Amino acid sequence: MIAPRAYSQVGNTPLIKLNLPETDNCASVWLKIESGNPTGSFKDRMAISVIGNALTRGDLTEKQTVIEYTGGSTGSALAFACASAGINFMAIFSDAFSDLKRRTMEAFGAEVITVSSHGRGITPELIQEMKAICAHKVKALDGFYADQFGSKDVVLGYEPMGTEIAGQIDQKVDLFCASVGTGGALMGTLSGLNASGLFPKTVALEPLQSPLLTTGRGGPHRVEGIGVGFYPPFLDDQKVDDILAIDQDEAFEMRDILAVRHGIFCGTSTGLNVVGAIKLAKKMSPHQNVVTLGCDSGLKYLN
Ligand SMILES: Cc1ncc(COP(=O)(O)O)c(C=O)c1O
Known part of the structure; x- marks a missing residue:
C-alpha cells in the first residue's frame, strides 16, 4: 500500500x-x-501512521470499517486519514464533547454514533460506555480498532x-x-x-x-x-x-x-x-x- x-x-x-x-x-x-x-x-501525524501502517502490513483492508471511541480530535484526524485512503470510519462519540468536532468528523464522511451523556458531562462511566460500544461494533462489523491508547x-x-x-x-x-x-x-x-x-x-x-x-x-x-x-x-x-x-x-x-x-x-x-x-x-x-x-x-x- x-x-x-x-x-x-x-x-x-x-x-x-x-x-x-x-x-x-x-x-x-x-x-x-x-x-x-x-x-x-498534530493528531493527523498519528492518524496517518495508524491507518497507513495497518494497510501496509495487511492488518487493515480497504473493505473494513475503522472504529474508535473519541472525544473528537483523534476522531477528526482518523476521519481525515480514512477518507484519504477510501476507507469507512465510525466514531463512537458523545454529546459531552464539542459539536464542532462531530461536524468535522462528518465533513470527512465519518459515521458518528453519539452516546448520550444525560447532561452529566464527561464522566468515567460515559467513557466506559463509549469503550464498550466501540468493542461491540468492532466485533459485530469485523471492523478495525484504531486503538489510540495502545x-x-x-x-x-x-x-x-x-x-x-x-x-x-x-x-x-x-x-x-x-x-x-x-x-x-x-x-x-x-x-x-x-x-x-x-x-x-x-x-x-x-x-x-x-x-x-x-x-x-x-x-x-x-x-x-x-x-x-x-x-x-x-x-x-x-x-x-x-x-x-x-x-x-x-x-x-x-x-x-x-x-x-x-x-x-x-x-x-x-x-x-x-x-x-x-x-x-x-x-x-x-x-x-x-x-x-x-x-x-x-x-x-x-x-
Ligand atoms: C490538544 C491536545 N494537546 C495535547 C495532547 C497530548 O498528546 P498525546 O496524547 O500524544 O500525549 C492532545 C492529545 O489528545 C491534544 O488533543
Missing part, C-alpha cells in the same frame, strides 16, 4: 523561535506549530516531528518539553530527535489542577487533550528526566498572549507547553535552546 497522496498535507510544519520578553537573558524557546495540518492538529503506530507517527525539528533548528536542543495525554507526541518526537543525534533533557508537563504524575492524584481541569486521569500509556519514565505541573490559568493566559501579541492562535495545551518552556528556559543560559509543541489550532475551540 502506497500512502494516499493526501497524507502529504501532514507535517513539514514551521518551527518558530518565540520573541518573548520573559526569556531575555535565558534560553531561547522554540515552538513547533502544528495548526497547519489538515484537521488543525497502537505502537501512534508513537511512530510522531517521530517525523522530531526529525523535522532537528533539521530546522541547526543548533543543539538542550531541553524538550510537552504536555501529555497518551504521551505519544512527547515520546515519538523525542525518538525522532534521538534518531537525528539530538539528546535533550526531556520534561513532561501536566495541569497543576490534575497532578496525577507529580502527586498520584488526578482532578478536574479545563485543558483539553491532556491530563486524562490515568497514567499516559506511552509515557516511558526511563526516558523522561522530570515532570512539571503548570497552572491552567497561566496556560489560558499564555494562549491569549500568543494569539494577541504574537499572531499564533493555538489551543490551551499549547499555552501550557509555552508556560512550561519559559519556566524551564529561565533556569538555563542564553546560548541554550528549549523546544516545545504547538499541538493544535485555537480555531478548534471557538465554540
Whole structure:
C-alpha cells in the first residue's frame, strides 16, 4: 500500500523561535506549530501512521470499517486519514464533547454514533460506555480498532516531528518539553530527535489542577487533550528526566498572549507547553535552546 497522496498535507510544519520578553537573558524557546495540518492538529501525524501502517502490513483492508471511541480530535484526524485512503470510519462519540468536532468528523464522511451523556458531562462511566460500544461494533462489523491508547503506530507517527525539528533548528536542543495525554507526541518526537543525534533533557508537563504524575492524584481541569486521569500509556519514565505541573490559568493566559501579541492562535495545551518552556528556559543560559509543541489550532475551540 502506497500512502494516499493526501497524507502529504501532514507535517513539514514551521518551527518558530518565540520573541518573548520573559526569556531575555535565558534560553531561547522554540515552538513547533502544528495548526497547519489538515484537521488543525498534530493528531493527523498519528492518524496517518495508524491507518497507513495497518494497510501496509495487511492488518487493515480497504473493505473494513475503522472504529474508535473519541472525544473528537483523534476522531477528526482518523476521519481525515480514512477518507484519504477510501476507507469507512465510525466514531463512537458523545454529546459531552464539542459539536464542532462531530461536524468535522462528518465533513470527512465519518459515521458518528453519539452516546448520550444525560447532561452529566464527561464522566468515567460515559467513557466506559463509549469503550464498550466501540468493542461491540468492532466485533459485530469485523471492523478495525484504531486503538489510540495502545497502537505502537501512534508513537511512530510522531517521530517525523522530531526529525523535522532537528533539521530546522541547526543548533543543539538542550531541553524538550510537552504536555501529555497518551504521551505519544512527547515520546515519538523525542525518538525522532534521538534518531537525528539530538539528546535533550526531556520534561513532561501536566495541569497543576490534575497532578496525577507529580502527586498520584488526578482532578478536574479545563485543558483539553491532556491530563486524562490515568497514567499516559506511552509515557516511558526511563526516558523522561522530570515532570512539571503548570497552572491552567497561566496556560489560558499564555494562549491569549500568543494569539494577541504574537499572531499564533493555538489551543490551551499549547499555552501550557509555552508556560512550561519559559519556566524551564529561565533556569538555563542564553546560548541554550528549549523546544516545545504547538499541538493544535485555537480555531478548534471557538465554540
Ligand atoms: C490538544 C491536545 N494537546 C495535547 C495532547 C497530548 O498528546 P498525546 O496524547 O500524544 O500525549 C492532545 C492529545 O489528545 C491534544 O488533543
